[in-house]
Amino acid sequence: MAVRLSTFVVAASLGAALVQPAHAETDMTLQTAAQNHPYVGMWVTGDGRIRQELLPNGRYDEARGSRASAYQGRYAVTGNHIDYWDDTGFTADGEFVDDDTLHHGGMVFHREK
Numbered sequence: 001m002a003v004r005l006s007t008f009v010v011a012a013s014l015g016a017a018l019v020q021p022a023h024a025e026t027d028m029t030l031q032t033a034a035q036n037h038p039y040v041g042m043w044v045t046g047d048g049r050i051r052q053e054l055l056p057n058g059r060y061d062e063a064r065g066s067r068a069s070a071y072q073g074r075y076a077v078t079g080n081h082i083d084y085w086d087d088t089g090f091t092a093d094g095e096f097v098d099d100d101t102l103h104h105g106g107m108v109f110h111r112e113k
Helices: 004-028
Strands: 041-045 050-054 059-062 069-076 083-086 089-099 101-104 107-111
Touching: 004 050, 050 107
Parallel strands: none
Antiparallel strands: 041 050, 041 107, 050 059, 059 069, 069 083, 083 089, 089 101, 101 107
């Protein structure tokens, strides 16, 4: 019986180990890394209605109108391309057309100075 119990414990441990990477991978999608790019800071639409702050830890916080933190999530910049992963599961992307202009979601954002 001890052998079977040991086998069960080992099998259960292996099963947990096999399940763990999927859970760890999900957790990793929520983790952020420091971003090394020139676009960290506040980006604002021309009318000031939408304000998106790209934080140095790879997170963003977007306000819409009077609604602070309307959207939050993580982002990654590759070259002049930005990908967003909202905490609710929504994804989006954009392009920095120059150092002070971001095209995202059909809108034009300018770096706040």
